């Protein structure tokens with residue numbers, strides 16, 4: 001392609017966005033145009049999107065069917081969006097129609113849907129796509145916030161809007177965890193002999209703080225009980241136990257229970273299982289789903305409620321005095337908490353969710369092989385191309401402009417023809433095209449300074465300059481975007497580019 005045929009120009013300024021924002025460089029490079037009225041991807045930006053689009057077309061991925069409608073607006077609801085529900089009701093009736101994978105681009109967003117025999121199966125079907133995107137972004141230098149606490153399925157499954165998403169980052173080791181999935185380090189207290197379970201009168205001490213003050217123990221020696229109810233047709237009572245100095249993360253808890261959502265339980269429901277609000281503990285409780293944070297079994301001799309008004313127990317020990325149905329990481333991490341990898345204080349950072357992920361279960365239902373009606377499993381995956389390219393531009397620029405990773409660059413070579421080198425540039429242009437190397441030829445009547453500055457702003461991996469001077473020195477000037485220039489005979493330059501790309 002020739003520079004003069006492009007639509008879109010480099011810009012001296014992009015006051016709309018500060019220089020640390022990737023969009024500043026996308027606008028200055030003539031990739032993106034944005035105004036108060038809206039935004040447009042210019043032809044060069046479209047080439048970036050095409051290269052992004054090629055990522056899930058790589059070999060080894062399952063075939064997808066084209067998808068003809070845009071993703072439901074974010075944040076995605078916890079229950080199947082109504083349009084999707086009706087669509088599946090009309091078109092999916094039996095297991096023979098499953099699984100199905102649909103995917104397509106809608107503007108700058110890639111949206112994929114898997115329909116399968118369960119939500120987990122649908123999720124698993126989209127996972128290879130997820131991994132491919134993840135890898136491409138990672139290779140492009142984008143720091144992805146992750147949540148190892150949840151399964152990969154929940155990673156970046158942020159259903160929050162772009163502006164409100166937050167990550168916790170470690171300034172020392174680089175750990176990034178997207179909220180609310182971020183993890184924190186939990187140090188177990190030293191082991192000590194188990195004390196007997198002893199009731200103590202704790203009048204008025206119905207909060208962790210007042211309890212710790214009253215007994216003169218740190219909050220880390222207490223256990224906090226949180227009663228919740230699952231959201232849905234037949235709510236189940238969930239009893240979550242964390243250390244008194246920590247908070248329960250409802251999304252983590254819901255995820256590890258595999259439920260859609262949780263809400264605070266009513267006082268009546270709490271009393272029904274034999275617990276007393278304000279003085280509750282799992283000791284003696286029956287009929288609730290007990291989930292304890294993984295630090296609790298390692299914390300001996302805790303203070304916990306006695307399920308009796310005005311009383312607590314000391315010497316409460318997991319295993320001996322109570323059991324759990326599930327032990328998992330269910331605490332929320334916050335800024336200042338120790339990094340799960342290295343222990344340094346975590347810092348809050350804004351995050352741009354690039355990949356969105358959600359799974360749902362029907363209604364509607366389908367008939368399985370045995371003729372039994374089962375809820376249809378659906379999973380959706382969305383790549384926000386705008387967020388992806390913004391993040392990639394942020395990770396790949398310097399003060400002169402962009403510096404695209406070769407896999408995503410709109411063109412591999414920026415070929416500049418200067419005075420006296422026009423004919424040689426034309427023949428190299430033809431040879432590069434022949435070799436299948438994407439090249440942009442800048443043969444405009446502009447000064448070398450302007451052309452070089454534009455090449456830096458656009459940021460293709462290689463700049464090749466042909467001028468009277470370079471020819472006098474023995475060939476063409478070959479320069480990686482962030483490296484030193486050298487003169488090579490045209491054939492050698494071509495061979496070098498071929499091997500590099």
Ligand SMILES: [Zn+2]
Pocket residue numbers: 170171172173174175339340341342343344
């Ligand atoms: Zn760290």
